[in-house]
Amino acid sequence: MREYNTYANKQLEKLSKTQDKFIAKFNTNSYSSWFYDQETELLRLYNEDIDEVFFKYIPVGTYSPISNSWMWSWHNEGSIEEHKYETLKIKKFGKKHGFDFLTNGLINCEKSECWKLTAISKNLIGGIGVYSTNSKDLQKYFIIVKVYKDINSMEVQRMKQKKVDCGIHGFRRTAFVCQHLDLENPKGFEEAFEAVKGMDLDESEDFAAWCSECEEYRLSEDGWNEESEKFADIKLVCEECYFELKEFNKK
Numbered sequence: 001m002r003e004y005n006t007y008a009n010k011q012l013e014k015l016s017k018t019q020d021k022f023i024a025k026f027n028t029n030s031y032s033s034w035f036y037d038q039e040t041e042l043l044r045l046y047n048e049d050i051d052e053v054f055f056k057y058i059p060v061g062t063y064s065p066i067s068n069s070w071m072w073s074w075h076n077e078g079s080i081e082e083h084k085y086e087t088l089k090i091k092k093f094g095k096k097h098g099f100d101f102l103t104n105g106l107i108n109c110e111k112s113e114c115w116k117l118t119a120i121s122k123n124l125i126g127g128i129g130v131y132s133t134n135s136k137d138l139q140k141y142f143i144i145v146k147v148y149k150d151i152n153s154m155e156v157q158r159m160k161q162k163k164v165d166c167g168i169h170g171f172r173r174t175a176f177v178c179q180h181l182d183l184e185n186p187k188g189f190e191e192a193f194e195a196v197k198g199m200d201l202d203e204s205e206d207f208a209a210w211c212s213e214c215e216e217y218r219l220s221e222d223g224w225n226e227e228s229e230k231f232a233d234i235k236l237v238c239e240e241c242y243f244e245l246k247e248f249n250k251k
């Protein structure tokens with residue numbers, strides 16, 4: 001462990017030298033908003049749609065302040081980025097040196113460890129800088145590979161069409177669920193239509209689901225009306241969250 005700490009601190013020091021230049025060059029601290037798209041592996045930093053910069057990224061890992069745990073992106077099934085497997089280099093390196101922090105997919109640690117893990121990753125993989133989202137539920141750490149200048153490209157257009165950024169999954173398609181559905185107690189999962197993750201939707205279609213209690217209410221009211229809609233109090237989530245809820249709540 002001491003050997004690991006010495007190594008990790010050295011990597012962090014090494015990163016801080018190049019990172020200062022990266023921040024200064026792209027003014028990354030001047031942007032108030034961010035979103036990322038896993039499909040295109042693009043990170044957008046922006047201010048109210050006027051001022052923006054796009055980066056290509058490699059996802060390093062995520063940190064949950066709730067469970068105090070770090071998950072390497074190679075271990076993360078929710079991550080669909082192709083380049084997440086670049087982080088297997090770090091696992092390999094960790095195996096060679098016997099550093100458990102680098103070989104276990106999920107580790108319990110303080111948040112302060114995250115930048116060390118990210119620094120190690122950047123120094124082994126390469127890249128021009130690092131970035132982390134500041135969401136309160138889950139923080140995602142990136143290696144910035146390069147600045148992406150072609151802002152009129154198909155990739156950027158596609159990314160902008162996606163509508164919601166839930167803070168956990170990045171920019172995804174929108175979905176709607178009743179206020180009762182959560183990941184704590186299964187409550188049934190009634191859908192407007194049998195939805196499959198990633199399926200094509202017509203413009204008029206939306207992913208929509210509600211719990212068994214809402215379904216009972218809906219049937220007693222002969223369908224959706226003011227009363228049953230009030231009871232459901234539909235909320236907006238991302239597609240990814242929708243299918244997590246489906247998996248957990250369906251009976």
Ligand SMILES: [Zn+2]
Binds near residue numbers: 231
């Ligand atoms: Zn409900």
Ligand SMILES: [Zn+2]
Binds near residue numbers: 167
């Ligand atoms: Zn989500």
